Amino acid sequence: ADVERLPPLDKVAIVAQTTQDIDLYGEIVNAVKGRFPQAVVFDTICDSTEKRQKEVRDLAARMEAMVIVGGRNSANTRRLAEISEHQGTPTLYIETAEELKDHPLGRYNSIGVSAGASTPNWIIDRVVSGIASYQAPSGKRVKMLFNLWLFLVRTDVYAAAGAGCLYLASALVQKFDLHLSYFLIAALYVYAMHILNRFMDKKAGIIGSFREETYLEREALFIFLAVMALLSALILAIAQGIRPFLLLFLISFLGVLYNANVLPQGRHFRSLKELPGSKNVSMSLAWAMVTAVLPGVGLGFSVSAGMVVAFLFVFTVVFIRSVISDVLDIQNDRLIGRETI
Structure with missing residues (x-):
């Protein structure tokens, strides 16, 4: 209708806000081109916006309800909510997980979730977790498994199991017998170091992450568990011999020093964590040492091709995992004003 009210024009260009609804933009372009065939069209809608809108449109058509997460003033997020509502799907537009309490979601068996481009991942995680707690009774088993998985990830038990x-x-690569003690040493060490380092630097390790609520509510308990896990790992190591104990003690000592200000004042870097990329490298080295080298040392094996391969394998896997995690964290860090280390 607005196009018909335009005066006669010789030169016409069509542009749109980068977050505009792609379908609506297409309709407007067709209407303008119908009246002004000479019009030049510029595709100004960004690819990520277009893909996200398509995903929301497809998801809303399959779900009983939709939850869109993002700021009230975000044109991008508001557009996603409008697209979802246009599909005839009940749509809840919220900023935080706390707003879920005011809406009856238990009657829906399938709920889709999407978010604006600027919405931090940890906020989305909290919303998904909150939705799981409101699922209908028919989804109790799925909810239980989902909540268990979230608990394992949030409390670093998942990472500890991964180390084991x-x-x-590594044992299979090096072709030596499996020992429960070394499995537990690796798992307990990783569990302890993850928690201790998170609490030594709450701003980088906890605040603003999806673990924040879980850890800060039970800070004393988690610190106690971390200390006990580290002591248990050291006891298991000394039971295997003095060499694995000394190696684990050294690795643990260096792990605790990671967040400490050990360099003199006046320097640009006061701690190891402030060195660019140090977290990825140090974490990968620690995991590789405790899973690939320490068992071989305890069993009396010398450096071999198998040990080198196992070391490089673990180092690479953990390094890639750490880098991917950092890439995901960059978005959150920018929004809450901190540097990803």
Whole structure:
């Protein structure tokens, strides 16, 4: 209708806000081109916006309800909510997980979730977790498994189990018998170091992450568990011999020093964590040492091709995982005003 009210024009160009609804923009372009065939069209809608809108449109058509997460003033997020509503799907537009309490979601068996481009991942995680707690009774088993998975990830038990599994892989590569003690040493060490380093630098390790609520509510308990896990790992190591104990003690000592200000004042870097890329390298080295090298040392093996391969395998896997995690964290860090280390 607005196009028909335009006066006669010789030169016409069509542009749109980068977050505009792609379908609506297409309709407007067709209307303008119908009246002004000479019009020049510029595709100014960004690719990520177009893909996200298409995903929301497809998801809303399959779900009983939709939850769109993002700021009230975000044109991008508001557009996603409008697209979802246009599909005839009940749509809830919220900024935080706390707003879920005011809406009856238990009657829906399938709920889709999407978010604006600027919405931090940890906010989305909280919303997804909150939705799981409101699922209908028919989804109790799925909800239980989902909540268990979230608990394992949030409390770093998931990472500890991963370290144990990497020990198993290293043992197979090096062709020595499996020992429960070394599995537990790897798992307990990783669990302890993850938690201790998070609390030593809450701003980088906890605040603003999806673990924040879980850890800060039970800070004393988690610190106690971390200390006990580290002591248990050291006890298991000394039971295997003095060499694995000394190696684990050294790795643990260096791990604790990671967040400490050990360099003199006046320098640009006061701690190891402030060195660019140090987290990825140090974490990968620690995991590789405790899963691939320490068991071999304890069993009396010398450096071999198998040990080198196992070390490089673990280092590479953990390094890639750490880098990917950092890439995901960059978005959150920018929004809350901190540097990704």
